[in-house]
Amino acid sequence: MGRWEPDARGRLERAALELFVEQGFSATTVPQITARAGLTTRTFFRHFADKREVLYAGDEVAARARRLLEEAPPGLDAVAVVEQGLQRVAAERFDGRRDEVRQRRDLVRAEATLRERDAQKRADLVGVIRPALEARGTDAVEAALVAELAVVVLHVALDAWLDAPDERPLGAYMTDCFRRLRGVLDDPADGSAGPRVQEQAARF
Amino acid sequence: MGRWEPDARGRLERAALELFVEQGFSATTVPQITARAGLTTRTFFRHFADKREVLYAGDEVAARARRLLEEAPPGLDAVAVVEQGLQRVAAERFDGRRDEVRQRRDLVRAEATLRERDAQKRADLVGVIRPALEARGTDAVEAALVAELAVVVLHVALDAWLDAPDERPLGAYMTDCFRRLRGVLDDPADGSAGPRVQEQAARF
Structure with missing residues (x-):
């Protein structure tokens, strides 16, 4: 992650999200993402394992x-x-x-x-x-x-x-x-299911 | 699921689990599972979408x-x-x-x-x-x-x-x-994070 690639990760994330929204996730390829971001495929795979990972910021x-x-x-x-x-x-x-x-x-x-x-x-x-x-x-x-x-x-x-x-x-x-x-968990005073729930449960 | 395949699903599940344990999940094929269960591949796919699903009983x-x-x-x-x-x-x-x-x-x-x-x-x-x-x-x-x-x-x-x-x-x-x-959620009386947590949080 050298100085010649400022914020490579963020650029790849933004480019991927744009392309996914524009043309769909399946239609988008890693080379398209890297082209949009102005970076190489090699850089992509230094930051993310695959096309899905770019949505999770690694x-x-x-x-x-x-x-x-x-x-x-x-x-x-x-x-x-x-x-x-x-x-x-x-x-x-x-x-x-x-x-x-x-x-x-x-x-x-x-x-x-x-x-x-x-x-x-x-x-x-x-x-x-x-x-x-x-x-x-x-x-x-x-x-x-x-x-x-x-x-x-x-x-x-x-x-x-x-x-x-x-x-x-x-x-x-x-x-x-x-x-x-x-x-929702507050029902009973004693930490058990409580009498109301137990009574209802008998009918369940 | 006719009468000629009694408990086909259960037989497939048991055969699959046996084979997965014996020889590993990846090494096991659907034909091996159906052979062990004495059933056809067609029957397998009537009950389960794939080899993984058989572990979830569909x-x-x-x-x-x-x-x-x-x-x-x-x-x-x-x-x-x-x-x-x-x-x-x-x-x-x-x-x-x-x-x-x-x-x-x-x-x-x-x-x-x-x-x-x-x-x-x-x-x-x-x-x-x-x-x-x-x-x-x-x-x-x-x-x-x-x-x-x-x-x-x-x-x-x-x-x-x-x-x-x-x-x-x-x-x-x-x-x-x-x-x-x-x-663990019982801490406060008023449903908020409670004074002790808030005080600790100030140092966090």
Whole structure:
């Protein structure tokens, strides 16, 4: 990544997104992307494994998650770590880029091969967060649950943000998601399914 | 699926799992599976789209989830619906089959192509549960969160159950997961991040 290729990665991402939107994902080739970006195919493959990866900025989200988890103060509990990490990701990576993120989402929704990669990226992100929480002392099951929760909130909040008519920042949708999760799980006082649910369940 | 092929689907599933374990997933072909099961390739493709699908019993889990959601009494709230649905799936589909389920999981973990399909199956299952909850009157964001939560608990509980040295049924691990989710999210009284988290976050 020498000085003769300033922001090669960003140029490739923008060129790819433009071409995918203009002519469709399957019709777009890597040489077309590199031509639009004014770069070589060799440069493309130095940054991305394939045509799909360019929509995910390589492993940028996973790398960022790993860094946020390493930087989190040791005293913070697992849910607080992911809540704060998500707020930073929202502010630093998503806010102000809603149109571009929406284009990307619409492309992924329309292509089976991208949906499959998307699902895999989610699993990969859980696979980054979970061991990092375990390394902080969270036990295995709780680390798995909280890592999954982080990825759920990221995706549900992203969708709500992209579909919203207003201009609230993504972080506000994340806060809503955690609040609503607390609300729906709040039923019982003792942490079990609670008498109302058990009574209803008897008829189920 | 005529009478001349009793339990064709089950025979194909068992033959495939045996062969995958014996000689690896990539080395196993559909003709080998059908030969082992004493059935034709045509029968295989009547039940499964490809070699990977045979590990997922086609769309059985999604179909079962759809049925459970349709059968749930209208008064039950969204979390109760998925908690009870998961308990039934645990009892009817998983308990008593731990060795077989563990073999399947180990295969999936070892093969990138299976991990990708697994991630896609999870997304598909969310895609079944979410609209079914919306059809019951749950709003879109809550339906998305609860559907995701159901799939998280299914997978985290399955892993805990498969790794456990004891013989507790899968449903007990699911109950544990919901209890722990309530525990980790329980921090604040007012549904917001709470003063302790906010104070810690200031240093983050």
